[in-house]
Amino acid sequence: MAKPAAIVGQIILYGAFAAFLGYFATSPTYKQIPDDVALIKLSMSHLGGRECRKRSPEELAKLPPNMRAPLECPRGRSDIKLVLELDGKPMFETVMHPTGLSKDGVSTVYKRFEVKAGTYQLSVKMNDNLINPGFNFVKEAQVTLKPAQVLVVDFNPDKGGLFFQ
């Protein structure tokens, strides 16, 4: 019924359909980062400290005897300050805020940095209770980053606090 020309035309068009699908199913290829680049991923999820205040003896005296705790701790958690330095130069600095309506949840960060592969002095400092000055967690090390390597900077009290992985 169909003319030969129509059949050839149909075959060409279905071929074009297949070629279109086949091509865009894998091509053009995509490279997210250049060849000589490594990634540093800074990510943590940590509960900040409580900003407790010592009650004065007068305050304590005013409280019923069963509630005379020496410290007054609000429900909210402290912000967390975080500094990342590469070869002594600051690369990233942030203050993470606790989540949750009453600010009693974890503070989180997730950041991805692209750096040229090579050897660096990497340091990360954290203060998880801003009632105190300075940094109560510090981790510093020389790291050698191979191309495409992903170095994770994370925090886990079970792994001794800040760590590189």
Add this chain to the structure above:
Amino acid sequence: MSLHAALRGNAQILLERSENSLDALFGGADNPLRHLGALGLYFLWILVATGLYLYTVLDTSVEGVYTSIGYLSREQWYLGGILRSLHRYASDAFVLVMMLHLAREWAYGRYHGFRLYSWVTGVPLIWLVYISGIGGYWIVWDRLAQFSAIATTELLDWLPFFTEPTARNFLAPDSVNDRLFTVLVFIHIGVPLMLILGLWAHVNRISRVDYLPSRRVMLATLASFLALALIKPALSDAPANLALAPAELRLDWFFLFIHPLTDVTSPAAVWALLFGATILLFALPFLPHLKAQPIAVVDAANCNGCSRCHADCPYEAVTMAVHPGKRGHKIAIVDPDLCAGCGICAGSCPSSTPFRSQEKLVTGIDMPQQPVDVMRRQLETQLARLGTQPSGTTKLVVFGCDKGADVRGLAAADTAAISLLCTGMLPPSFVEYALRGGADGIVVTGCRDGGCDFRLGMQWTQERLAHQREPHLRSLVPQDRLRLVYASRSESRQLAAAIDEFRTQLETQTAISNRPPAYSRRTPHHG
């Protein structure tokens, strides 16, 4: 004219031209552009069938997913590998036809009024398709999966929904566990189930849904997928390793284009685009449009409950109820929310015959904007006009449709032209009436196969004229005095040429059948 209207108009012309030129190769029934929704459903069945097989061999542990899928492509390439490739290419093709289907419905302005429901139920399907498609790529757990998982979670984390960044789930090799893949498979099966449910709703208000494309189209597309499966089988990338950033990736642009797009713009821009486009699509039908067509009206006295209008309505707008006046009979009821105002029901009603003697022709179901009585009066006036032509003139009556090639412009001394809401509105008895009232030939024209604005108008017309569907043309009408011409809106010239050819044929062929016996309705002014 607004920018949107201009864009839409150009898109419509472009699509019409492409469809018409593909008709030349495929014919309407086999023209894929005219059956995009049906192609989508067909691809979905391929996805379900191949997906079931893939599921049975999948090992959902962290190490197992990669090896169990890789096994299919390497050791079992002749079965599992091919099914895997079919699964991949059918999903890419699904995205392609879905987008074309959307573009087509938009270009033809089929998104408001009685189609609002189809349109609005279509939009969320796009999200479901992308969620299951992107998730599907993660299950392979190769470098591409790793890249997509991280890029997607980074994108999600831009939204203020999660207390912990979801990208932390893919931080280091020990972050992923077996449970992840159980969840992924659950999503990858659950979301398509929602999609199927959504599609059921999508076509719920349409009767005689174009559920599957023609056998030829099904075979040809399946053959295309099979050829791809053999020439370019779907393969995994290297296994995922979260300690390494993936190098060059063979990206599936149908689904994963979103990641490069995020990289060159920003998460904020991508979300703005996705939510913006979704809102725009939802809002489109609510923009000001021409007033909706008046809907069909049933006249109880002239409805005998034959159910033909119920059978022919393309939008399931007619239901049958107990007749209030005629015992043991039914009556047609029109649902105003569903009625498209196409008039196809008026063309199907046995009471729509112009041979009835009433001065005012009242039929069972009629269109207020163009009642059959007006059609009859129009035809009678035209026949009277043609009757004043010198004898020997070949007098034609052309019935056409407001949505197809314009027929009004064809009116001439020897040609009467009557344009209907839809050609499907033409009761076949009008053809007989015109021939018996003095016309030498009748042309019935409407949109091409698969192009009818009201989906089924031309199909019913063709079947009625060919004695295959009630109400059919009586057999005393010779088929060689009748010509059915398919012409879309942009094909007025082709239509004129076809009419000229028909006229020449009537004039030159000696073997042409006689006209049926003359008939003239007794009207009061004829005495």
